[in-house]
Amino acid sequence: MKNTIYFILFSVMPFICLSCENKKEKTITIKNSKPIYSYEEKLKTEVTKMRSFLGKSTHYNSDVALFLDMRLDSGKNRFFVYDLKNNKIVHKGLVGHGSGSETGIRGELKFSNVKNSNCSSLGRYSIGGSYVGTFGKAYKLHGLDQTNSNAFDRNIVLHKYEDIPDEEQPYPICNSLGCPMVNEKFFSVLEKTIDTSKKKIILVMYY
Template sequence: MKKIIPVISLALLLSCNKKKDVQEVNVFNVEKTAEKIAREKPRSEIKDIDYSIYYNEAQLYCKRNNLNQDKFFLIDLGMHSGLKRFFVYDFNENKILKSYIVSHGCGDNKWGATMSKENASISNEFDSHCSSIGKFVVLDRGVSQWGIKVNYVLQGKEKTNSKARSRAIVLHSWEAISNDEVYPKGTPEGWGCPAVSNESMKEIDKLLQENKKVLMWIIKS
């Protein structure tokens, strides 16, 4: 009986230590989660960005390159992916007509996850699964395997997006994309295409059938 008591005591000691470790890990996880939540600003505190310099440059670019001079698209991948950051701008009325949620490329992260929601990876390279920045011209309407089965070819016009067509980077819709802002959550990430919700794509598709050679400018503010 005397030999059994030390064994039981040792087992209890190890058990207590294990519970202590688990408790410490749980406390650590709670603290990290609280810290992360504390860093995320309430939506009401996120200030609107002044894009006027981009609007002015875009208008000049469209005139010089014989592109559509009524509308253009501005996408800001510098914004959190849970916010509306795809803007339809009207040159004639000098204002944003619509804004939408849009996804960016997952890069080295898991497809469909939201791991880079606060910092989109940028690349022009094949198999990078990243979005490219720069000026694009929205060209031919095609058939997509995604969303409402409609896509638009994007022709990159700069060194930063010159491989867009060969990388099959197109504008399309995706059922995983929300029609409304989801911040502080992120938007599911694909392989580099700017993807919007089905409802958003219906509106964009109608606009693009009425307006040809529209400039899409993707930036990272």
């Protein structure tokens, strides 16, 4: 009788333990390590860096700056006019990016400083003088970083385009040849901000 009991115990117990282990394994949950993107937090970081940059120079307007968050879909408002003095967004609108920046994957872009790449270039820009070109009035952009140092030679400018919508869209908007391209209504807002500034305004494009 004892031998029978011992046989049952030693035969069945390993399977019971194995079953418990399997149950433990099944209850393990895998957490998504990819954080949810917050454009507000990213903007705060970029504003802090902008303040530091402007604090080291007297050549630029320290009250207002333009921020372009290229991680957001092009159908979303990702061009921000920011009041550095009162720490708030005062205007926002849509902006097209370069066709060469498309990767074929929505939400993922590539960037380049190379001529004829048709890509957008990340970095800080000094907004220069205006001129009348193919799209009407436009502003020349001078790249201040290694990532956009060829902007002027590439004819990368801030301009308007009639096919850019006024309001947010659930789908991507049209692309440029590398220029930050906005709708006519929003351009009028930018025009007033830029033309009334006594000092050059900084535009930064980030991802």
